Amino acid sequence: MDEAINRALMIYDNERCYPAPMNAVTQHIGFKAVLNNPAAFALITAMSHYGLVESPEEGMLAVSRELELYKNSHNEQGRQQLLLKWLKTPAIFAELLEKYPDSLPSRTTLKFDLIQRGFTPPGADACMQVFQNNLDFVKYFDYVAAQKLAAQSAMQDDTASYGFGRDGGNGRGTTRSAGQADRMPIRLSGGRRAWVEIPTPFYASDKDQLLAQIELLVTDD
Known part of the structure; x- marks a missing residue:
């Protein structure tokens, strides 16, 4: 893939993202012609398989906008994400x-x-x-290993911020806020979370009212 990226960048240096005839493309990557040239054909095929180039019309080839972003970006994390995408293309x-x-x-x-x-x-x-x-x-x-390590670290940070083991070691993951209320985390999809403050005392009628309010929010959404 590294060779395919390097050759695609050669095309970009000459043509940017404009469509170019195949003969011009093959010259940009160091070959005289693509016809009857297995090496040139293999390179162009590889660039296509990774999504580095595309064919907007027959006989023409253009570098993808993603490759342009990869070349001009100073964001290493963004460049890494593009590499991962091309790897899995x-x-x-x-x-x-x-x-x-x-x-x-x-x-x-x-x-x-x-x-x-x-x-x-x-x-x-x-x-x-x-x-x-x-x-x-x-x-x-x-x-992958670094991502797992970061996720574990984030989980430990969440555990600390949620206050697990506080309030007498009840292990419920609650924190006591001002006004004698337990602040409880609720994990949502997409890495989101909500916080619910439960007052003391908390009655059965309070629960019904809370559930009704949540239902109203969902209905409004």
Whole structure:
């Protein structure tokens, strides 16, 4: 993938994101012509598979806007996200990473998996090599490990902010706010959370009124 990105950037340096005839594109990436040139054809095919270039019309090729963003962005996190997206653009790579999210199995097992998916033995070997090179280039599993570590750290921070173990060690995840009310966290989808303050004392009629108000909010939404 790194070679495909470098060649696509060569096209961008000459044409920006404008469509260009195939002969001009092949010259930009260091070849005289694409016809009867397996190396040039393979590179252009690879760039297409990763989503680095597109063909707006027959015989024309244009660099994607995402590649332009990658080249001009100074946001390393944004560039990393683009690399991850391109890594998973080929369907076979996305499927393998979904099956092996934390690390790869042995080469023997991975080759068997690819053959079961319809690859020939030589094709499986070639696919494994490209896949491994891409993972190394993107530092994919290092990124996954760092994300997990950050998530664990955030969870610990949430636990501390929720006040688990406070209020006499009741373990309910509540904090006592001013006015003798327990402030309780409620986790929502998408990483969101809501806070509910429960006064003391709290009556059954209070619960019914609270639920009715929540229902009203949902209805209004």
